[in-house]
Amino acid sequence: xSLPLNLQPDEGSPEWLNKGDNAWQLTAATLVxxxxxxGLVILYGSIVKKKWAVNSAFMALYAFAAVLICWVGWGxxxxxxxxxxxxxxxxxxxxxxxxxxxxxxxxxxxxxTMVYFQFVFAAITLILIAGALLGRMNFHAxxxxxxxxxxxxxxxxxxxxxxxxxxxxxxxxxxxxxxYVIHLSSGxxxxxxxxxxxxxATKDRERFPPNNxxxxxxxxxxxxxxxxxFNGGDPYTVSTDASLxxxxxxxxxxxxxxxxxxxDILFFGKPSVIGATQGMITGLVCITPAAGVVQGWAAILxxxxxxxxxxxxMMVLHKKIWLLKxxxxxxxxxxxxxxxxxxxxxxxxxxxxxKLNRIFYLVDDWEHYIGLAYGLQNGxxxxxxxxxxxxxxxxxxxxxxxxxxxxxxxxxxxLVIPLRLTDDELQIGDDAxxxxxxxxxxxxxxxxxxxxNSIYGAEEFPPPGPKGEVQMA
Numbered sequence: 338x339s340l341p342l343n344l345q346p347d348e349g350s351p352e353w354l355n356k357g358d359n360a361w362q363l364t365a366a367t368l369v370x371x372x373x374x375x376g377l378v379i380l381y382g383s384i385v386k387k388k389w390a391v392n393s394a395f396m397a398l399y400a401f402a403a404v405l406i407c408w409v410g411w412g413x414x415x416x417x418x419x420x421x422x423x424x425x426x427x428x429x430x431x432x433x434x435x436x437x438x439x440x441x442x443x444x445x446x447x448x449x450t451m452v453y454f455q456f457v458f459a460a461i462t463l464i465l466i467a468g469a470l471l472g473r474m475n476f477h478a479x480x481x482x483x484x485x486x487x488x489x490x491x492x493x494x495x496x497x498x499x500x501x502x503x504x505x506x507x508x509x510x511x512x513x514x515x516x517y518v519i520h521l522s523s524g525x526x527x528x529x530x531x532x533x534x535x536x537x538a539t540k541d542r543e544r545f546p547p548n549n550x551x552x553x554x555x556x557x558x559x560x561x562x563x564x565x566x567f568n569g570g571d572p573y574t575v576s577t578d579a580s581l582x583x584x585x586x587x588x589x590x591x592x593x594x595x596x597x598x599x600x601d602i603l604f605f606g607k608p609s610v611i612g613a614t615q616g617m618i619t620g621l622v623c624i625t626p627a628a629g630v631v632q633g634w635a636a637i638l639x640x641x642x643x644x645x646x647x648x649x650x651m652m653v654l655h656k657k658i659w660l661l662k663x664x665x666x667x668x669x670x671x672x673x674x675x676x677x678x679x680x681x682x683x684x685x686x687x688x689x690x691x692k693l694n695r696i697f698y699l700v701d702d703w704e705h706y707i708g709l710a711y712g713l714q715n716g717x718x719x720x721x722x723x724x725x726x727x728x729x730x731x732x733x734x735x736x737x738x739x740x741x742x743x744x745x746x747x748x749x750x751x752l753v754i755p756l757r758l759t760d761d762e763l764q765i766g767d768d769a770x771x772x773x774x775x776x777x778x779x780x781x782x783x784x785x786x787x788x789x790n791s792i793y794g795a796e797e798f799p800p801p802g803p804k805g806e807v808q809m810a
Contacts, residue, residue: 341775344356344409345402346790351440352447352584352656353440353445353549353786354440354446354447355444355445355446355574357477358444358445358446358573358574358575358681359445359446359452359576360571360572361445361454361575361579362444362449362450362451362454362573362731362767363454363487364444364457364566365454365564365565365566365567365569365570366450366453366454366457366550366566366570367457368562368563368565368566368567368570369454369457369461369563369566369567369570370401370460371456371458371462371559371563371631372403372457372461372559372560372567373397373461373464373682374397374398374401374459375556375559376556376559376560376563377461377464377465377468377556378394378398378452378507378555378556379394379552379553379555379559380553380556380560381393381394381396381397381467381468381556381668382394382549382552382556382644382775383547383548383549383550383551383552383553383555383556384553384556384611384668385471385472385545385547385667386472386541386544386545386547386766387548387701387775387776388559388765388766388767388768388774389471389472389541389766389767390548390618390677390767390774390776391471391587391767391770391771391773391774391775392476392519392767392770392771393467393472394775395470395476395771395772396446396467396470396474396476396479397464397467399476399479399480399483400460400463400483400537401460401464401465401694401756402479403483403484404459404460404463404483404484404487405456405460406746407451407483407484407487407488408416408429408431408456408459408460408487409432409575410430410431410432411428411429411488412429412439412459412487412488412491413452413455413456414426414428414429414430414490415427415428415492415496415498416429416430416455416459416491416492416495416496416499416500417442417455417487417495417500417556418494420502421670423504424493424496424497424504424606425490425492425493425496426496426500431448431452433460436448437452437516438451439739440500441555442501442778443501443547444574444626445574449530449625450573454570455495456514458518458519459487459491459495460801461489461519462515462518462519462523463483463486463487463491463523463525463528463768463795465488465519465520465523465670465674466523466526466527466530466670467479467527468527468667468668469527469528469531469666469668469671470527470530470532470534470599470667470668471667471668472532472538472541472545472667473534473535473537473538473539473541473566473665473695473757473758473763474530474756474757474758474783475536475754475755475757475758476770476771477533477754478544478750478751478754478755478756480624481523481750481753482530482675482746482747482750484694485746485749485750486526486742486746489745489746490523490739490742490743490746491518492505492739493738493742494518494522494734494738495518495519495737496740497734498512498517498518498731499512499518499714499780505730505734506726507708508704508727508730509724509727510622510727510728510730511626511627511630511685511686511689511706511724511727511728512626512729512731513568513571513582513625513626513627513629513630513685513697514541514567514571514582514625514626514628515567515625515626516623516625516626516627516678516682516685517626517678517682517689517731517732517735518735519625519678520622520625520661520674520675520677521597521675521682521732521736522735522738522739523671523674523675523681524671524672524673524674524675524676524677524678524734524739525671525675525736525739525743526676526739526742526743527666527670527671527674527748528625528664528666528671528675529573529668529739529740529743529744530669530743531664531665531667532663532664533743533744533748533751533756534747534756534757535665535746535756536664536665536759537665537763538760538764540674540764542665545667546776547611548776548793549690550610552675553610553611553614554610554614557614557617557618559615560617560618560621560744561590561621563585564584564587564590564621565583565587567586567587567621567623567625568582568583568586568588568624568628568629569582569583570596570755571628571629572629572697576696576768578629578687578693578696578697579629581628581629581693582627582628582629584629584633584734585624585627585628585629585631585636586621586624586628586636588620588633588636588637589620589623589636589637589639589640589643590617590620590640590787591620591640591641592612592636592637592639592641592644593616593619593620593621593623593640593641593643593644594616594617594619594620594644595612595616595617595644595792596641596643596644596645596648597612597616597619597644597648598612598615598616598618598639599615599748600644600648601613601644602653604652613671613674615647615648615651615669616643616644616648618673618674618677619643619647619648619672619676619677620640620643620644620677620679622674622677623639623640623642623643623678623680623681624636624639624640624643624681626678626682626685627639627681627684627689629696629697630685630689630690630693630706631685631687631688631689631690631693631695631708632690632693635684635688638684638688639684639688640722641679642680643677643681645674646676647672647676647677647680647730650672651669651793652671653671655669655672656767668809672767675736676705682731682732683725683728683729683732685723685728685748686708686709686724686728686729687708687709687710687725688708688710689708689711689724689734690708690711691706691707691708691711691715694706694707694737703725704722705724705792706724707720707721707724708721708724709721709722709724709725711783712724712766731737736777758770772806785804
């Protein structure tokens with residue numbers, strides 16, 4: 338029986354290409370891209386003090402563009418190409434049509450789709466790091482930091498865990514969609530970079546109100562909905578597992594947000610919008626390494642823990658631990674990504690369902706990919722503990738990698754470019770750095786009458802009209 342004309346293979350649609358998978362993969366990648374641009378651009382630009390809105394948003398936009406050029410220039414091949422050394426692939430370009438139109442190493446779509454899909458993950462990782470550095474990092478130093486960190490840190494983590502020839506991938510680590518490679522990495526790297534860059538100005542550190550909470554919620558909404566592609570795209574196929582990953586993602590996130598909200602009400606008396614947003618983020622991060630390999634009830638339990646444990650580390654432990662108090666992590670990336678990412682990795686090692694893992698990894702492996710809970714239940718205790726050990730090893734590896742590489746990168750950059758803005762630039766903000774301001778309004782909290790006084794002087798202030806309005810010439 339012959340295929341319909343639209344399904345018959347040709348030069349542009351080879352036999353191995355699945356059009357549905359390719360369409361979904363491109364859509365999922367675009368959803369993840371929208372998390373960054375405009376999602377995190379809006380979120381960063383609105384959650385900071387008004388004088389830092391332009392700088393914060395532009396740090397995200399710049400990183401998105403810079404990572405793409407580095408990614409097609411050498412990064413993709415370092416993360417997913419032929420082995421160069423044990424921890425990374427051989428640097429090479431990903432621009433030739435002969436390579437881009439060939440079938441990807443996984444899935445039924447071309448390399449061009451895979452390069453694009455993996456790029457948006459690399460880009461958002463750098464943008465998440467920026468969250469720890471808002472309000473004081475020298476933009477020129479950031480311009481250098483982005484390609485260096487992508488090259489010497491991100492590619493190593495991605496190759497080790499996601500490339501089929503990576504050493505942790507061979508051991509059987511479960512990182513469904515980047516709990517380790519993206520979130521733990523960005524949380525640790527952001528915290529480390531914040532240490533080297535130094536704190537914000539004292540005045541900003543004491544009071545740093547958002548300039549627009551409604552826009553912040555718009556950015557947060559894009560981040561949440563974009564996670565449909567973040568976790569739903571990682572099976573590399575339109576499968577039942579992709580559907581499960583999407584549902585688990587939203588269930589865990591909603592549970593985490595509500596848990597954080599309830600804790601804020603119980604301990605502080607008010608339902609904080611910013612707190613709810615933090616709870617949303619920790620839920621998204623926690624479910625990421627587990628999205629398609631755990632059951633729905635496990636996603637709810639993970640949401641409860643991701644809404645409470647990072648809340649405790651941020652609201653309680655942060656004020657007690659000396660190191661946490663010394664480092665100025667603007668967006669609390671350490672708690673929302675490093676703590677929540679580690680928590681997700683550990684809980685994945687506990688709740689991972691062997692059947693769902695076989696569907697995701699497409700292997701019938703009874704020695705790998707079994708959570709400790711199922712190992713204890715099925716009499717495969719050794720396999721369960723082995724999986725938990727691999728998950729913990731992954732945490733140690735990512736933490737060590739990012740502390741060392743981020744420190745070396747920051748130390749190298751500061752030999753040439755100051756990492757921190759000058760005191761004068763810190764006082765002024767956007768106008769001093771970019772010559773631009775976010776709003777065509779007057780300064781922080783300055784009243785209209787005060788502005789008029791400064792223009793006309795006290796004696797020259799025009800008299801009010803019959804209804805009290807100011808009469809202008």
